Amino acid sequence: MARKFRKRPSGPTIPAPAKIPVSLTVNGAAREIVVAPWVTLLDALREHLGLTGTKKGCDHGQCGACTVLLDGRRINSCMTFAVMQDGAKVTTVEGLARDGTLHPVQQAFIDHDAFQCGACTSGQICSAIGLIAEGRAKTVEEIRELMSGNICRCGAYPNIVAAIRQAMERERS
Amino acid sequence: MIDFQYTRAADIADAVRQIAGDPAAKFIAGGTNLIDLMKENVERPSRLIDISRLPLREIEETPAGGLRIGALVPNSDLAHHPLVAERYPLLASAILAGASAQLRNMASTGGNLLQRTRCYYFYDTATPCNKRAPGSGCAARYGLNRMHAILGSSDACIATHPSDMCVALAALEAKVHVAGPGGERVIAFADFHRLPGDTPERDTNLRVDEIITAVELPARSFAAHYSYLKIRDRLSYAFALVAVAAALEFDRDAIKEVRLALGGVAHKPWRDVSVEAAMRGAPASRASFARAAEAMLRDARGFAHNAFKIELARRAIVRALTQAAAGTPQSQSVKKIR
Structure with missing residues (x-):
């Protein structure tokens, strides 16, 4: 049962933090939000824009589940504040399919069964798209090394690597 | 927050x-x-x-034949810049040995220098830590200290500096350009980071009102004979237990110039110019590399869980120098150590 205060707590009131307007282009659409400075880009996407495809795993830049593309480059969205990214273009897993057709990397993950629980998958897919755009991974070893920022606790790594190889080969052909 | x-x-x-x-x-x-x-x-x-958003993202050649790297150049852009990849492969290799592709896309050159230790007790506000709360004590000294310092530690602090990039910058004798209220100044890399002493709360000699504007590389780049060998608990995306930046130049078969810097072993990238001086003129042999390794670790001191790093560092030094001498640097994607 909730206990009622007889009177309001004394002492000065703590001011609410100043909120700051932020303009983002998210998955091609202009979005305006007003957020406290401590709101990470990850929390802005999930809590303010309702885009929960991007996952909060560790929230400390150690797991890669929150990977999104920021101005085309893969980053950990938990390790930047939304206010710092005013004017940026963000692509999340929700923005990858075109007219109902999955992105080739999404399709490759399905073709190769490259996940079990799926918690890391949106981060893996965004990271793989970043990897392919960078164009530096040519071998299996290089794919593994350059995907090391995305942890998969289910251990689906062999299938993830196979999916990325398929998407890379389709891209080239 | x-x-x-x-x-x-x-x-x-x-x-x-x-x-x-x-x-x-x-x-x-x-x-x-x-x-x-x-x-x-x-x-x-x-x-x-x-x-x-400051305009510090340029990489420019200097009149002295080196490079000036803007403080905001992301780590990934620095590692893959053609001038760095070709002329300073030791730096590129060290950068690519650290963090993940995502973090390297965000992390800046100046920020890499200002990374704080990954000591578990520094991160855990429930425990004492002289670096986080001066005077509170050091929980690592008698706690879990597998990742901690074997060189240059003090009673107050046994933390290590976590950067890979900085180990290469120490070996290359980079300079740090900073700006403050009194104007600009240049700090030699060896003088940028500090040993803990009685003031472990101060990681660097950067003043609180100064900003890093650039890192300058001298012309000497050791592109032919280098290796960055990083030993860690997993093959990627982990901080170093021991890392070695080795760079050599030869005059016929004799060592003309050598740089040796260690990561993961001290509060700053560890260099010893007396060891390098003793190597000059020696042949590039296993014996001279082993002598150098002994000398680098002569004052090493281990704690309960990290004494293994002393022998690990000796062997890593010999291996990295051997790789550098042979012109077969450690690959950062194929992890087999040859």
Whole structure:
């Protein structure tokens, strides 16, 4: 049962933090939000824009589940504040399919069964798209090394690597 | 998270003005370390001054034949820049040995120098830590200290500096350009980071009202004979237990110039110019590399869980020098150590 205060707590009131307007282009659409400075880009996407495809795993830049593309480059969205990214273009897993057709990397993950629980998958897919755009991974070893920022606790790594190889080969052909 | 003000710096002078006017403020660039520490309540800045939009993203050749790297160049752009990849492969290799592709895309050159230790007790506000709370004690000394220092530690602190990039910058004798209220100054890399002594709360000799503007590489680049060998608990995306930056130049078969810097073993990238001086003129043999390794570790001291790093460091030094001499540097993607 909730206990009622007889009177309001004394002492000065703590001011609410100043909120700051932020303009983002998210998955091609202009979005305006007003957020406290401590709101990470990850929390802005999930809590303010309702885009929960991007996952909060560790929230400390150690797991890669929150990977999104920021101005085309893969980053950990938990390790930047939304206010710092005013004017940026963000692509999340929700923005990858075109007219109902999955992105080739999404399709490759399905073709190769490259996940079990799926918690890391949106981060893996965004990271793989970043990897392919960078164009530096040519071998299996290089794919593994350059995907090391995305942890998969289910251990689906062999299938993830196979999916990325398929998407890379389709891209080239 | 604690409340803080967010402002942007209009230019370098404005950044310096803002930080000089608020000693509890911090600059933020890539944010990959600072935001983590703020989430852990270890860093509690009153204000974040966002410098990420300042025009410090150029990599330019210097008249002296070196490179000037803007403080905001992301780690990934630096490692893959053609001038760095071709002329300073030791630096590129060290950068690519650290963190992940995502973090390297965000982390800045200047911020990499200002990374704080990954000592578990520094991160855990429930434990004593002289670096986080001066005078509170060191929990690592008698705690879990597998990742901690074997060289240059003090009674107050046995933390290590976590950067890979800085180990290569130490070996290459980079210079750090900084700006402050009194103007600009240049700090030799060896003088940038500090040993803990009685003031482990100070990682560097950068003053609180100064900003890093650039890192300068000298012309000497050791592109033919180098290796960055990083030993860690997993093959990627982990901090070093021991890392070695080795660079050699030869005059016929004799060592003409050598640089040797260690990561993961001390509060700063560890170099010993007397060891390098003793190697000059010697042949590139296993015996001379082993002598150098002995000398590098002569004052090493292990704690309960990290004494293995002393022998590990000796062997890694010999291996890295052997790789450098042979012109077969350690690959950062094929992890087999040859």
